[in-house]
Amino acid sequence: MSRGATVCRLNPSKMGRDMHSSKEVRLARTPAGPPTKADFELVEVDCPGPADGEALVESLLLSVDPFMRLRMHESDYVGRNFGGGGVGRVAVSRHPDFAEGALVRHFAGFRERFVSDGRALTLLDVAPDLPLEVQISALGGIGMCAYGGLLGIAGLRDGEQVFVSAAAGAVGSLAAQIAKIKGCRVVGSTGSDAKTDWLRELGLDAVINYKREDIVAAVAAATPDGIDVYFENVGGRHLDAALLRMNPDGRIPVCGMISAYNDNGSPVTGLHQLVAKRLVIKGFQVNEFPHLQDAFRHDMRDWIRSGAIRTRETVFQGIEQVPDALISIFNGNSIGKTMVRVAD
Amino acid sequence: MSRGATVCRLNPSKMGRDMHSSKEVRLARTPAGPPTKADFELVEVDCPGPADGEALVESLLLSVDPFMRLRMHESDYVGRNFGGGGVGRVAVSRHPDFAEGALVRHFAGFRERFVSDGRALTLLDVAPDLPLEVQISALGGIGMCAYGGLLGIAGLRDGEQVFVSAAAGAVGSLAAQIAKIKGCRVVGSTGSDAKTDWLRELGLDAVINYKREDIVAAVAAATPDGIDVYFENVGGRHLDAALLRMNPDGRIPVCGMISAYNDNGSPVTGLHQLVAKRLVIKGFQVNEFPHLQDAFRHDMRDWIRSGAIRTRETVFQGIEQVPDALISIFNGNSIGKTMVRVAD
The missing domain is CATH 3.90.180.10 (Medium-chain alcohol dehydrogenases, catalytic domain)
Incomplete structure (x- = not known):
């Protein structure tokens, strides 16, 4: 062959x-x-x-x-x-x-x-x-993942503290913008200056280039009020960084863990935070949200047309x-x- | 001083x-x-x-x-x-x-x-x-943790496949017995022959001494039908062993992670399993179950009196x-x- x-x-x-x-x-x-x-x-x-x-x-x-x-x-x-x-x-x-x-x-x-x-x-x-x-x-599976992960799995509430990893990625960039639309304070991480610039244009409150900064220290500095929802795309040290900053009853919808896809990636050491803070980590897939499908298509079209969501x-x-x-x-x-x- | x-x-x-x-x-x-x-x-x-x-x-x-x-x-x-x-x-x-x-x-x-x-x-x-x-x-906080973690957090269903770590511990031994009462197949892990013997007396279907066996291989061998609910008391390699064997839509109530209490313990490398299997990991505390309090006291007294639960x-x-x-x-x-x- x-x-x-x-x-x-x-x-x-x-x-x-x-x-x-x-x-x-x-x-x-x-x-x-x-x-x-x-x-x-x-x-x-x-x-x-x-x-x-x-x-x-x-x-x-x-x-x-x-x-x-x-x-x-x-x-x-x-x-x-x-x-x-x-x-x-x-x-x-x-x-x-x-x-x-x-x-x-x-x-x-x-x-x-x-x-x-x-x-x-x-x-x-x-x-x-x-x-x-x-x-x-935005109107396809990745839009549904961002919408369903935040609003369905995490039950995002207006004004919460949100951290999105791989925030310049397909799902991350939508999740970050949906959280902004919902009145949340949003911190995003990404791996290049070009992506950092784009995320600032999208209106994120703080942007971390994890290749230039230590992710644990940078997340701590960027989340003075902790994290209520961590939209997880990366895993490894990103997850440890988030765990240290999660607020009680925080939710971590796991859309992906790209750092672990090629090899096992960085191990995670801070999971004992789960108990003291009553955290939930939930992996999900795009097909879990039939009940949100109509609302998703309606909201997302409106947001794209109004410019609230940029792709x-x-x-x-x-x-x-x-x-x-x-x-x-x-x-x-x-x-x-x-x-x-x-x-x- | x-x-x-x-x-x-x-x-x-x-x-x-x-x-x-x-x-x-x-x-x-x-x-x-x-x-x-x-x-x-x-x-x-x-x-x-x-x-x-x-x-x-x-x-x-x-x-x-x-x-x-x-x-x-x-x-x-x-x-x-x-x-x-x-x-x-x-x-x-x-x-x-x-x-x-x-x-x-x-x-x-x-x-x-x-x-x-x-x-x-x-x-x-x-x-x-x-x-x-x-x-x-059994009638105190640890009983409530076992009961609430299994029936409340994990939503245990009759006949499911259950793995309990630190199964000879205070909470673990109750969780394992409650799962048996609910008709589940129950595998437990512990760290000494004396504890292994006790768990066999309690009727567990398989018991692992993680100090004598590699926990990953032992859990795989002991769970031919996978794991629907992993009652987590340990963390580290125990969690990795369970993650590899979790069935789709599996639930992991986290009562504790004793392996990480003295230092950070063994890191966890298999969390990317969360997405493909739509798993949920939830840390919880004893005070989360006011709605189960009456049922717990009623059930647990009956179980202790009947000998279904041994302490x-x-x-x-x-x-x-x-x-x-x-x-x-x-x-x-x-x-x-x-x-x-x-x-x-």
Whole structure:
């Protein structure tokens, strides 16, 4: 099997009039540490036309997310199509619910095109004044994670003290802004001056560059009234820094722990704070909030339109750049939501 | 100031007819690591007779608990009366609610006798068929912690897979037995063969001696169907061992983390499991369960009377032995509930 970003064409002889080809990105091997290009392979496969009750979807934007690193640990994924959600357009339809030209949300992974029986497709309720990118950022799963984590899991109350780690990341930047909208004092951490600048523009009350400052000392200095809610994206020393500053009955919704995805990361030593302060730490996933879905879509659209929520994307061009996009999440080069544009 | 178990008599000249003396144990200094005798001092102080609206209480049993080690970190406690709850008898009363001879629960610390205005006293609703020791073990705060942690915080359901660390300890032994009563499969960990034997007598399904086995491998071997509820008393590698075996939507009520009380203990490296499995870790305290108080007292009395709950105490004799009792909790020599008998 070829490795890296080379293309491996499978079964070219079967290509016919109703047969399309589709490039897809597969996990070639389990990365040792941060992912590198050699951990992925680009494969060209046959994609037949849709049968009755099916639709052929062309990918437009593909979402690239930190959680994908966790799947890379699982040998089940090696050699298989990889990835997660995206937005596409129905190119050929033999399905009554999906007209040709319709925009859909999917979870089909890093593929140029694919055939679906419709069960994993959702028609996009597009707001024509909003760019398509927003559908996989603020209005997509990461928006729901920020909203659900803060308002559902943590039960955020107006005016509380909030700390968000990886605050310039896809979910973190939304969580920080939602907390500001709710009248909270918000401290964010990030790892570069460019991201620090952006977070200041977003109106955060204090911003920490953890690569320039000791995170424990910096969080202590930035949270004179403690922390009621720590929106956790990082783990390790960030969590220890937060634990030391948590107020009684504080809540720590855990959206991710990116510091531990490539290896086990920094260990955590301060968990005994949990008892004395009656803290709760809860891991959650995007699918836990069906009860908040309507409120989320309503609120988030309003906030984007009013400018209360500002989004930023790091967009890679072409499915060949999926490995670069994945790598950029872990080397800190991405700001905001990372995605790959496959077609316009 | 004298150190160790020597007695320091304060103001002996003021002792009069209505004046009693009382020995009390104070924290002499912040222990460096596990507590030693030199970290405490025994002081004799004047204890005046009660004024109108007050009662003089003689201590009978004093509770000795792991949480006390956390207070030893706080410089506020150095040089002050130390300790927690106990059971006493009203010796002289000028308070309408507390007749002489009445048994009371208190939180007055390691003192032979003291005067109270009644606000921190609770009349013991004694079950005459139960020994007084039970009032500060199964029917006291530690019973409430086991009951509230499992049924309140963790929402234990019949038949779930349960792991209890420090299962031969005061709270752990009750939590393990409550889980058995609820039809759960229960695995316990402890640190000596004597404790292992006792836990087997109590009917646990598997018992781990973490000093003889690697805790991570042992927990994995003992939990073929994973863990739904981990009742956490230890922290460190015990928590990592549990995290690896937690089932989706598992709950970890944190009653204590004794491995981290003397120093920071073993760090925890597996917290990223929280997200993929949607786990919750919640620290709690005994005072969080007013809504469960009636059910707790009713259930626990029934269980003790029926033999479904068996209690065991490690009893030290005399207030002079308070330091030895505290030390025994951290060197692993205590089994079940540790207490000091001050008077009969």
